[in-house]
Amino acid sequence: xxxxxxxxxxxxxxxxxxxxxxxxxxxxxxxxxxxxxxxxxxxxxxxxxxxxxxxxxxxxxxxxxxxxxxxxxxxxxxxxxxxxxxxxxxxxxxxxxxxxxxxxxxxxxxxxxxxxxxxxxxxxxxxxxxxxxxxxxxxxxxxxxxxxxxxxxxxxxxxxxxxxxxxxxxxxxxxxxxxxxxxxxxxxxxxxxxxxxxxxxxxxxxxxxxxxxxxxxxxxxxxxxxxxxxxxxxxxxxxxxxxxxxxxxxxxxxxxxxxxxxxxxxxxxxxxxxxxxxxxxxxxxxxxxxxxxxxxxxxxxxxxxxxxxxxxxxxxxxxxxxxxxxxxxxxxxxxxxxxxxxxxxxxxxxxxxxxxxxxxxxx
Amino acid sequence: xxxxxxxxxxxxxxxxxxxxxxxxxxxxxxxxxxxxxxxxxxxxxxxxxxxxxxxxxxxxxxxxxxxxxxxxxxxxxxxxxxxxxxxxxxxxxxxxxxxxxxxxxxxxxxxxxxxxxxxxxxxxxxxxxxxxxxxxxxxxxxxxxxxxxxxxxxxxxxxxxxxxxxxxxxxxxxxxxxxxxxxxxxxxxxxxxxxxxxxxxxxxxxxxxxxxxxxxxxxxxxxxxxxxxxxxxxxxxxxxxxxxxxxxxxxxxxxxxxxxxxxx
Numbered sequence: 001x002x003x004x005x006x007x008x009x010x011x012x013x014x015x016x017x018x019x020x021x022x023x024x025x026x027x028x029x030x031x032x033x034x035x036x037x038x039x040x041x042x043x044x045x046x047x048x049x050x051x052x053x054x055x056x057x058x059x060x061x062x063x064x065x066x067x068x069x070x071x072x073x074x075x076x077x078x079x080x081x082x083x084x085x086x087x088x089x090x091x092x093x094x095x096x097x098x099x100x101x102x103x104x105x106x107x108x109x110x111x112x113x114x115x116x117x118x119x120x121x122x123x124x125x126x127x128x129x130x131x132x133x134x135x136x137x138x139x140x141x142x143x144x145x146x147x148x149x150x151x152x153x154x155x156x157x158x159x160x161x162x163x164x165x166x167x168x169x170x171x172x173x174x175x176x177x178x179x180x181x182x183x184x185x186x187x188x189x190x191x192x193x194x195x196x197x198x199x200x201x202x203x204x205x206x207x208x209x210x211x212x213x214x215x216x217x218x219x220x221x222x223x224x225x226x227x228x229x230x231x232x233x234x235x236x237x238x239x240x241x242x243x244x245x246x247x248x249x250x251x252x253x254x255x256x257x258x259x260x261x262x263x264x265x266x267x268x269x270x271x272x273x274x275x276x277x278x279x280x281x282x283x284x285x286x287x288x289x290x291x292x293x294x295x296x297x298x299x300x301x302x303x304x305x306x307x308x309x310x311x312x313x314x315x316x317x318x319x320x321x322x323x324x325x326x327x328x329x330x331x332x333x334x335x336x337x338x339x340x341x342x343x344x345x346x347x348x349x350x351x352x353x354x355x356x357x358x359x360x361x362x363x
Numbered sequence: 364x365x366x367x368x369x370x371x372x373x374x375x376x377x378x379x380x381x382x383x384x385x386x387x388x389x390x391x392x393x394x395x396x397x398x399x400x401x402x403x404x405x406x407x408x409x410x411x412x413x414x415x416x417x418x419x420x421x422x423x424x425x426x427x428x429x430x431x432x433x434x435x436x437x438x439x440x441x442x443x444x445x446x447x448x449x450x451x452x453x454x455x456x457x458x459x460x461x462x463x464x465x466x467x468x469x470x471x472x473x474x475x476x477x478x479x480x481x482x483x484x485x486x487x488x489x490x491x492x493x494x495x496x497x498x499x500x501x502x503x504x505x506x507x508x509x510x511x512x513x514x515x516x517x518x519x520x521x522x523x524x525x526x527x528x529x530x531x532x533x534x535x536x537x538x539x540x541x542x543x544x545x546x547x548x549x550x551x552x553x554x555x556x557x558x559x560x561x562x563x564x565x566x567x568x569x570x571x572x573x574x575x576x577x578x579x580x581x582x583x584x585x586x587x588x589x590x591x592x593x594x595x596x597x598x599x600x601x602x603x604x605x606x607x608x609x610x611x612x613x614x615x616x617x618x619x620x621x622x623x624x625x626x627x
Binding site for chain 2: 105106107242245246248249250252253255256257258259260261298302303304
């Protein structure tokens with residue numbers, strides 16, 4: 001990355017940033033809460049949040065009429081898990097993006113770049129296309145969970161291959177990791193294409209929709225399935241904050257400052273694989289979040305990971321929820337795939353930011 | 364304190380450092396000099412623990428450096444490398460603060476900031492605290508990293524008598540005359556505070572003026588070690604640098620100085 005483009009960047013002085021940061025995080029949390037309430041309130045049935053007390057009452061004491069039972073179903077069993085999954089997916093993708101950018105010291109790095117998403121997608125597509133034939137004996141026992149499980153395993157396997165290629169000499173070579181990730185991603189993409197080529201019309205539609213991402217299939221079992229991964233990232237990310245700040249000066253300098261370089265790399269890769277694998281597993285492929293959210297946070301609050309990581313989590317969750325709300329209402333009663341919404345809203349916003357401010361963090 | 368014992372570093376059959384012996388001790392400034400590609404920076408990387416010798420050993424008070432954890436190492440030595448590329452827009456204060464916030468140091472934030480502001484002033488960058496690092500000139504950036512290293516030495520609470528080292532790789536390369544003397548004067552002050560200082564210099568005259576001991580390297584080997592007047596010799600320097608060199612002394616204080624010999 002050249003230094004020239006970084007020279008155009010204007011960020012706030014540190015003292016001002018320090019004052020701004022708590023407000024920024026608090027405001028982000030409030031906006032996220034508002035987005036979550038909106039997400040609970042919007043849908044094709046016309047049931048709104050005003051029905052929530054009745055729905056909760058029905059959930060605890062049993063419904064006394066069909067209308068209340070319906071409200072309970074829509075609010076608590078459809079929209080609530082959907083909202084929670086949306087928050088998880090947004091936060092996971094944004095934090096994974098921020099961690100990758102810090103690790104690779106490259107503002108363009110993204111989980112998509114190192115092949116994790118591609119590996120997860122390949123496994124999911126294989127499940128869709130081959131699920132009724134070759135793979136049926138392996139897939140049938142898992143029922144509707146076959147797809148998420150396959151996607152997560154795909155992400156985990158591609159990460160394992162990647163780490164074993166780049167870590168041959170006992171150390172993870174970041175350059176090799178990036179290049180091997182791009183190659184693996186291309187390979188997974190080719191195999192995915194091959195599967196798509198050999199699929200019938202119904203399968204093709206299924207996998208096209210899945211590859212565009214959707215929160216439509218959210219359910220409580222899926223919520224419970226992603227909780228461990230969410231917790232893993234919550235535990236790992238704070239441990240990485242200082243290390244990632246040190247990494248911004250380069251691996252050698254991070255080591256000079258006392259950072260355990262190898263451990264940091266492995267933890268960050270593990271957390272990325274877990275969060276992205278789980279996100280792809282429950283919501284399909286949703287691009288854009290991992291790159292745009294950390295940048296917006298850096299432009300507002302500076303590049304310190306003490307702000308970038310929590311800020312990205314809050315803002316990522318908000319962005320995905322808002323995109324999902326939009327996806328639900330724009331072509332009612334049908335739904336747009338969220339990936340399309342995300343690109344349509346996000347790309348112009350991102351371009352605007354690039355043109356207006358330079359990009360916070362492009363160096 | 365920090366010692367290279369027959370340290371050798373070999374890459375693809377080429378010995379970048381060849382059985383080098385060197386020791387730095389508290390209170391002294393040692394300067395490594397030598398032509399380009401002599402292995403100066405590689406030797407400094409070996410001493411910092413960034414790379415490990417393929418043969419021989421690097422010892423920190425008798426312990427092999429491989430057995431010292433990154434966290435402890437960070438408390439015992441600070442390093443300023445030749446170049447650091449920073450791809451995100453941190454302010455000067457934030458970059459220097461990284462030195463004071465080494466994992467595990469656990470200092471309170473106000474104390475850290477106070478310390479860092481002092482270090483920035485020490486390297487002559489007072490008033491630059493809120494400037495964006497990526498917008499600075501080469502010489503200013505270099506001094507930010509020296510301030511960061513000073514913070515790293517200053518920040519930790521040490522057990523009584525624990526020594527620390529400051530390793531500088533060409534800290535004066537892009538500095539003007541006055542900032543060269545600010546930086547090397549600070550290196551001397553650190554030595555007076557009890558640090559072991561190692562500094563790679565290209566300018567033999569700066570080495571003669573500021574170092575207690577000069578280590579002359581050539582093709583990975585240590586050719587000579589000692590005080591300036593024992594190392595800066597016409598014949599030795601002419602052979603190592605491959606060009607005729609004349610040594611003389613400053614009349615007032617007897618410090619040697621070196622000039623290329625252009626002939627009569």
